[in-house]
Amino acid sequence: MISTGKELLKLCKEQNKKISEIAFEDQTKEMKISKQKLLEMLKETYSVMKASASDVITNDKINPYKITGGNAKKILRYAQSGKSILGKSIVTAIARGFSTSEVNAGMGKIVAAPTAGGAGIIPGSLSWVQERYGFSDEKMLEGLLVSGIIGRIIATNSTIAGAEGGCQAECGAATAMSAAAIVELCGGTPKQSLTAASFTILMVLGLVCDPVAGLVEFPCALRNGSGTINALVASDIALSGVESIVPFDEVVEAMYEVGNALPETLRETALGGCAACPSAKKIECKIFPNRLK
Numbered sequence: 001m002i003s004t005g006k007e008l009l010k011l012c013k014e015q016n017k018k019i020s021e022i023a024f025e026d027q028t029k030e031m032k033i034s035k036q037k038l039l040e041m042l043k044e045t046y047s048v049m050k051a052s053a054s055d056v057i058t059n060d061k062i063n064p065y066k067i068t069g070g071n072a073k074k075i076l077r078y079a080q081s082g083k084s085i086l087g088k089s090i091v092t093a094i095a096r097g098f099s100t101s102e103v104n105a106g107m108g109k110i111v112a113a114p115t116a117g118g119a120g121i122i123p124g125s126l127s128w129v130q131e132r133y134g135f136s137d138e139k140m141l142e143g144l145l146v147s148g149i150i151g152r153i154i155a156t157n158s159t160i161a162g163a164e165g166g167c168q169a170e171c172g173a174a175t176a177m178s179a180a181a182i183v184e185l186c187g188g189t190p191k192q193s194l195t196a197a198s199f200t201i202l203m204v205l206g207l208v209c210d211p212v213a214g215l216v217e218f219p220c221a222l223r224n225g226s227g228t229i230n231a232l233v234a235s236d237i238a239l240s241g242v243e244s245i246v247p248f249d250e251v252v253e254a255m256y257e258v259g260n261a262l263p264e265t266l267r268e269t270a271l272g273g274c275a276a277c278p279s280a281k282k283i284e285c286k287i288f289p290n291r292l293k
């Protein structure tokens with residue numbers, strides 16, 4: 001099993017292969033399944049992801065806790081108005097990041113990659129890239145293979161849980177997984193994929209986990225929206241040739257150290273950060289009247 005970025009890059013170089021090719025072999029070996037079976041699983045995964053990135057934009061769903069529902073649609077409408085600062089296309093990507101978060105909050109079907117909290121980022125950014133470049137669904141599976149191996153390296157050497165490492169670990173990891181995939185899909189080198197992954201983590205290093213009322217909704221959906229865009233930003237920076245002076249493995253290690261240094265109040269306990277604000281506590285009290293007594 002490949003467990004570091006360094007090892008992954010070495011194999012890509014020695015075998016003159018893309019990350020997705022190395023990951024494909026590694027994953028089938030690890031899971032002891034045929035290549036065909038893995039492809040089928042990836043296909044199903046991507047179809048759920050794609051649906052979740054557009055689900056609440058096109059359908060009316062009710063969020064049981066009514067904290068954040070409806071925002072994906074609002075953002076999409078704004079994008080279509082032509083008045084947005086970033087332009088219709090980019091703002092549509094933000095709406096897609098929100099969409100999966102809202103599907104998750106509404107107990108709909110999502111792929112928790114790497115976790116439910118950051119589940120909007122890969123679907124939002126990859127489906128946007130697919131549409132922009134006209135990639136086939138089959139091609140997108142290569143992206144998922146890259147995302148998968150990057151997520152596994154992060155999980156092996158650090159953490160992907162907000163309760164352990166803060167939101168940098170959940171949304172940060174999801175963004176790294178997306179960016180590495182996007183770079184490969186857009187013709188970048190394996191090193192550039194890892195560079196983009198490093199950049200995305202550095203963009204949110206230290207980001208705390210502070211969900212209001214302990215529900216994965218606010219500020220989670222916001223971070224899925226910004227993570228979707230960060231994946232695109234980091235990919236462009238890496239593809240331009242900018243290098244990370246700190247390699248991916250060291251960035252992952254730094255993320256782990258920072259996560260360990262975070263107090264318990266900022267690790268999914270809803271006791272600190274935004275979750276501890278008076279307005280947030282009022283919402284929590286309304287939803288869970290017995291919890292704060």
Ligand code: SF4
Pocket residue numbers: 117118161162163166167168170171208209210211215216217219220223268
């Ligand atoms: S704030 Fe916490 S619960 Fe919400 S997405 Fe980030 S890590 Fe997950």
